[in-house]
Amino acid sequence: QVQLQQSGPGLVKPSQTLSLTCAISGDSVSSNSAAWNWIRQSPSRGLEWLGRTYYRSKWYNDYAVSVKSRITINPDTSKNQFSLKLSSVTAADTAVYYCAGFWDYWGQGTLVTVSS
Amino acid sequence: DIQLTQSPSFLSASVGDRVTITCRASQGMGDYLAWYQQKPGEAPKLLIYAASTLQSGVPSRFSGSGSGTEFTLTISSLQPEDFATYYCQQLNTYPTFGPGTRVDFK
Numbered sequence: 001q002v003q004l005q006q007s008g009p010g011l012v013k014p015s016q017t018l019s020l021t022c023a024i025s026g027d028s029v030s031s032n033s034a035a036w037n038w039i040r041q042s043p044s045r046g047l048e049w050l051g052r053t054y055y056r057s058k059w060y061n062d063y064a065v066s067v068k069s070r071i072t073i074n075p076d077t078s079k080n081q082f083s084l085k086l087s088s089v090t091a092a093d094t095a096v097y098y099c100a101g102f103w104d105y106w107g108q109g110t111l112v113t114v115s116s
Numbered sequence: 117d118i119q120l121t122q123s124p125s126f127l128s129a130s131v132g133d134r135v136t137i138t139c140r141a142s143q144g145m146g147d148y149l150a151w152y153q154q155k156p157g158e159a160p161k162l163l164i165y166a167a168s169t170l171q172s173g174v175p176s177r178f179s180g181s182g183s184g185t186e187f188t189l190t191i192s193s194l195q196p197e198d199f200a201t202y203y204c205q206q207l208n209t210y211p212t213f214g215p216g217t218r219v220d221f222k
Contacts (some may be wrong), residue, residue: 037211044155047160047203047213064210065117103150103205106159112137 002026004099006107012093012114018086022107024098028083030055034101035046038073038084041109042107053082089114118142118206120214126222135191137217139204144184146210151180151189154216155200163202164189193221 020038035054047096053073063071072085073104081089084090085094095113099107119142129135138150147167152160164173164180169186177192191198199221204214 046215048204049211049213062210100159103165103207104162106161109159 001029002101002105004101004105004107006099006110008112010111010113011088012112014090014103014114015088016087018084018093018097018114019110020084020097020099020110020112021081022083023079024101025080028052029080030077032056036073036075036081036082037100037103037104039098039100040093040095041098044092044093048095050084050086072113091115117212118145118209120204120206120212122202122204122214122217125217127193127217127219129219131158133194133197133222135194135198135219137189137202137204139182139189139214141185141187144191145208146208147166147183148206149180149182149187150205150207151178152203152205153200154197154203156197162201181189 003025005023012018035052036054038050049064050067051071051073053075055060061073070087077083091114096109096111098109121140123138128197149167151164153163154160163178164172168180168190169184179190181188201216201218203216
């Protein structure tokens, strides 16, 4: 049974970088069959896929066009987790952020508020 | 990006009703479609993938059909625990989600 545990701050100041981590248990971030995703949800934008990282003999990343210039998703094999960094945040980035794998396993969600 | 629309956006129903939700895509995408159920304060739960394959553990009253640009999620007999918001998701290109259909008590 795969479980995903999110961690990271719930409040970020405008123009700063949002950072979240998703710890994986029950599978490996280096799995050749998994893709590890970040998704966010807000009343104005609904559910929005942000990006993913996955391993297929080497590491790959895909990012949504809407955040491509500001987002980085990195795997951490030593801790079996992956992270999200979103730079230059504004109030429009306020949302509940989720990590997900296989689309069947989701983290608990983190409400991130962008405010000074 | 492939855009998804859902209809209706809101549905009022009673226990025992048959409920059908439609998801339409802006371009053909084979059967790369999934359906999720979300309750307040919870993460989305995968119900159906590949348009019609029931995820393990999901009750058989849920079913999915369609291909190309039009898909449906059907709940054959609505149960009290089914009152929630339902989303479709396409996986043909970078994933996108539909805007959701809220199923509420009549």
